[in-house]
Amino acid sequence: MLSVAVVGSGPSGVYTAQALLRQSSVPDVRVHVLDRLPAPYGLVRYGVAPDHEKIKSLQNSLRAVLEDERVTFVGNVGVGGPDGLSPARLAELYHAVVYCVGASGDRSLEVPGEGLPGSYSATRFVSWYSAHPDVGADSFARDALEARSAVVIGVGNVAVDVARILARGADELRRTDVPRAALGALERSRVREVHIVGRRGPSGARFTTKELRELGALPGARVSVDPAELALDPAYSGAAGPAGAPAPPAVVRRNLEVLRGWAAGGGAVDDASHRTPGDTPGRAPRDASDRASDGAVRRVRLRFFLRPAELLERDERVAGVRFARTAPDGTGGIRDTGAYEDIPAGLVLRAVGYRGVELPGLPFDPVRGTVPHTAGRVLRNGVPSPGEYVAGWIKRGPTGVIGSNLSCAKETVASLLADAPALALRPAADDPLAVLRSWGLRPVEWGGWLAIERAEAELGRSLGRGPVKIPDWPGLLAAARDENR
Template identity: 85%
Template sequence: MLSVAVVGSGPSGVYTAQALLRQSLVPDVRVHVLDRLPTPYGLVRYGVAPDHEKIKSLQNGLRAVLEDDRVTFVGNVGVGGPDGVSPARLAELYHAVVYCVGASADRRLAVPGEGLPGSYSATRFVSWYSAHPDAGADPFVLDARSAVVIGVGNVAVDVARILARGADELRATDVPSAALGALEESRVRDVHIVGRRGPSQARFTTKELRELGALPGARVVVDPAELALDPAYAAPEGLPGAPPAVVRRNLEVLRGWSAAGEPAAGGAGRRIRLRFFLRPVELLERDGRVAGVRFARTAPDAGGGVRDTGAYEDIAARLVLRAVGYRGVELPGLPFDAVRGTVPHAAGRVLRDGVPVPGAYVAGWIKRGPTGVIGSNRSCAKETVASLLADAAELRGRAAADDPLAVLRKWGLRPVEWSGWLSIERAEAELGRSLGRGPVKIPDWPGLLGAARDGER
């Protein structure tokens, strides 16, 4: 039997396990899906916005793979960290290990004032309202009337939408109680989504963009002068240089909002302002915390990028969230390309100094960088699995443990298996019932592990 460990239970990890199960070249395969958390599904559980129920329903497909008899979920087992198992020791337990550890670090702005209180990564904000146990007990106090979200991708749109959405609309979701209470008390009325380039370079999808205009009690405001700066804005469809279809659809949506104009002053609703051609150069400080962002006005250049015009604009805000991308994090013991934030590989085979590392593979963002949508992980996983299967004869000659979980326990780890996860699900359903809601996520490590141990007992 070919014994394979997949590190990471998010989409890339589960799709890797699925590809191993569906292939016919090696019929006898056993897959252990390891995760540092005691819960499966990765970013589908902890990264997809709570009001995106259709996307969150992808958990059902991932669940079917993890419940296969040939697959074992092994939660609460970190790899590469100080309290986990090293890649070298993990390689002693399995014929092959596929690392699907994603890109967990956020990119920074590298501007003065970025570390001021009130300035956070969008990743931290998402973790907070998604009840990630690493988010910590410190709540977000949404006492600012104005918030700035720097970035024009889907993550920026997600966090802006959550800030602009009423708490009553989120009560039916699995948002943890503390986050729901903070959103209920929120004083945020103006949310600025700001990008350094134009709308034709924005990375949000049209579906995400349109959702902003469907929020009850919120208005979207777009400056027509900023749209007009973008050369693609006036490019007729079908002519050379015309923007792709998704860009044309985005521009059409933005054009409609810009034509609606500024809402009446003094209105009680929230406003979402989409701003373009503004590059952050400094976070401003007052009374020891962030008070706003200073932006340099940019304009398109001849090479498809932007240039500074010499003009500046300050936007007042006591909450700033940066959503400018993710980066992979080095896993001690594996090669790492610090420039790309990925593990060097050839068709998924991990490379050290250009030579394949026996039994080591990668898939997902740690392989290709933080690009694509959830479905992109399927083809990525299939490529890696094809490489692994081509190496199967050699891999079978490697030593592997008969019972890897027993060895992990001997090393002092306490794996949470599928029965433990099912117990967490039951505890979250019970928590929700006690609050008059649907299932509500348990937001802390002690609560999750306590629920898991109850099920195991």
């Protein structure tokens, strides 16, 4: 029997387990899928927006893999870090270990004022409304959503997700699994204007057309685009793009068509008081979002060719963002124009990308934010390390969509299977779970996860809703221990 540990129960980890089950060269394989959390599914549970029910339904296909009799879910077991198992110790228990730990870090803006209260990573905001137990249930309940205006920096799907949640009415979120503290805070939210801002033009945006269109379908919200900013983009005037350049990709053409429709609807940014000439320093502007407030209606403004230069401060909190105006440089890049614009905001969320985080005990490339490898085999000092593999974002960087993890996992599993004859000669524990318990760990197995599901369903029923997520470690672990509920 070939005993394999997969560290991480998100899509890349489960797809790795699935690829191991479907291969035929090693007829007898046992897979333990480890996760630091007592709940499986990774970013599908804790990263996909709660109103994206179709994408969240991917849990059903992941579940089918984890329920296979050859697979054991082992939750509440961390690897790396001060409280987790070291890779060296984990390697004592299995013939091979595949690390699918994702990219949990956030890229920073690296501008003055980024650390002010009221400035957060979009990942933290997503974790809060997704009930990730590492993020306190009250992280945004006290004052962050008291702002009338919010700025989301970034033009990818995560930026669109968080803007949509801010602009969506709480009544619409009540039918989702948003935890009750987050739902209550969103009900009390005073945010009425959300700016989504990118340093490049719309042809350089990374959101999908489906995500973009969802903004225009929000009840009680109005989307606006500045036609002058769209016109700056060389790809905007026609599908052929600039002279001699290939036509933009289909997704870019579709996005531009959506933005063109919004711009034609009179969505120009007409508030000249937001603009400051040159680089003249000035005090942070007053929160002027009341000028955009019309009762219950929220406004979403998409802005382009604005590079964050500084977060502005008032009363020791963020009060806005100073942006440097950019323009195409004629070679496919952008240049600063020397003009600046201030956008008042009491809440700033940065959504400028993820970054892999070093796992103590594994080699790490700090420039790429990945574990060095060749075809998924971990490299130590340039040489493949027997029994150690990677898949997912920690292997290739935070690129692609959920489905991209399939081919990535298959490549790594192909390498592992090619090494299988030698791996099978390595020592491995007959009962890794028993060893983990002897080391003082308390693994949560599949029955414990099912108990969490039942507890969340009961919580939802008590609130007159569908299942509602448990947002804290004590609650999750207490539910997992009560497997007979």
